[in-house]
Amino acid sequence: MPGLEDLYREIILDHYRNPRNRGELETPPALRVEGFNPLCGDEIVLYLDFDANGGVADIRISGQGCSISQSSASMMSAAVKGKSVAEIDELTRAFKAMMSIHENTLEGAETAEPIDAPDVKLGDLEALRGVVKFPVRIKCATLAWNTLAQGIEEASA
């Protein structure tokens, strides 16, 4: 049985209590993008400043949510700030892979194709690995990432 310590790792609680890059950026030039988790009422607002090549030069986060969604957003902001689109894309795929492998095994889909997981260091984000043992919370952990992807897509459109 997964215990609470699998879910609420100390580093997660640290990001929850002391969120990084909290706040807003002036729009424009920043892009404002909202994400909702309809299941639990989590909402996240990302402010994204892009560099000339479409990379994320600066990022701020506001909104409200549980410790998992908030800490995931905080860790994500630290991980993607100053990164190129390609690097962010790799990180996103690596994070999503970490979040979805267990989903497949839970459903007993042994033949499911493993998601193409790029070989990148996730750093602090590794702490969220335990979330997959609590399937209903996976959406909390991926909310910030889906919102970021939406923002990058909007910016490049």
Added chain:
Amino acid sequence: MAVSVDPIDGTAMKAQFPLLSREVHGKPIVYLDSAATSQKPLAVLDAMDDYYRTINSNVHRGVYMIAEEATNRMEIARALVRDFLGARSSSEIIFTKNATEALNLVAQGWGRANLVAGDVVVLSHMEHHANIVPWHMLVAEIGIELRWIPLDNEGRLDLTELDTLLNGAKVLSVTAMSNVLGTMNPVRALTDAARKAGAISIIDGCQSVPHSVTNVQELGADFVAFSGHKMCGPTGIGVLYGREELLEAMPPFLGGGEMIRDVRLDGFTTNDLPWKFEAGTPPIAEIIGLGAAVEWLNGVGMDNVRAHEIALTEYTISTLHERFGDRIRIHGPSSLAERGGVFSFDFDGLHPHDISQVLDQHAVCVRAGHHCAKPLMKLLGIGATARASVYVYNDTADIDALADALDATGAFFTL
């Protein structure tokens, strides 16, 4: 602490509910989410099992014996529901999938036949999405106008402008009890005001019908919707009560078998009430299960259910306030007479998902989220709440377990 007389021994009641004897994470389960769905007594499980084991057959079709028995059993269930609601006739009891489908049936059936662009439908700020979205759909389709009854600072309907809101309205559709705040609304005053204004009244009885005596005639409502699974019955079965004159005048909602009298190449004529609104093979086992739930609740007595919940509500509010003081905020009215056993709360500034996750480790089941009432959440200025809710099988030990688990939750997040 004042203690209301409790006619029901919740602890002894648990023995009739098989699920309540199981353990979660190695601890006896503490089920405090009956506003989402109730547990089922053995009597209901047995009735459904018996149907499948001994009389499983389609209803209103076969001439053989077990088909007749199944049909009888189903229609007995309808009569039980009729009497449970104090309705005049079984024709007024329409079986649906759930309360959501029942409300959609009224919006799509009555609404599309009777509403035109600019017509006003009055709802309240405390409605469940099931009593909002079907009307939004008619806004998009027909161009009706929605008006909203506001709330006061205790989460009660603010009726000071009710007559103005109802002026020219065609429909008033409100909940009898909020699934978030626990507020019990003055239904009779609302239906009286609607009738005076020339509007029909629709009552969402999801949270009220399972927990107190309901008499649709005394309520003065034209339609009442509720779900079976919140009143000890199975999922997949709900009820729409409708006044016979209104149902007779309404076009059918879903078309198919059972709801027809005659079908020709160039058209069809509808069956009599209530079958006119029950297209296709009905959820027979679920209807029989609902009938068994009604019989079971009749045996307990709905007055006793309400008295039990008043006593537990009093205990819950005083226990949580005594133990946690300003650390906890319980939404909804403070008066016991105006509220049911639903407790949405904020605790230590923690997100409800985090609260319910830790409570789960202590085998305490509560709901966390927006409770399908996002407009209300917005009004309260919060994204979500944790919600504990009680029923006939809960006791003060369950509330003590909740308080102990909250204690542990607070300690965990302030480490």
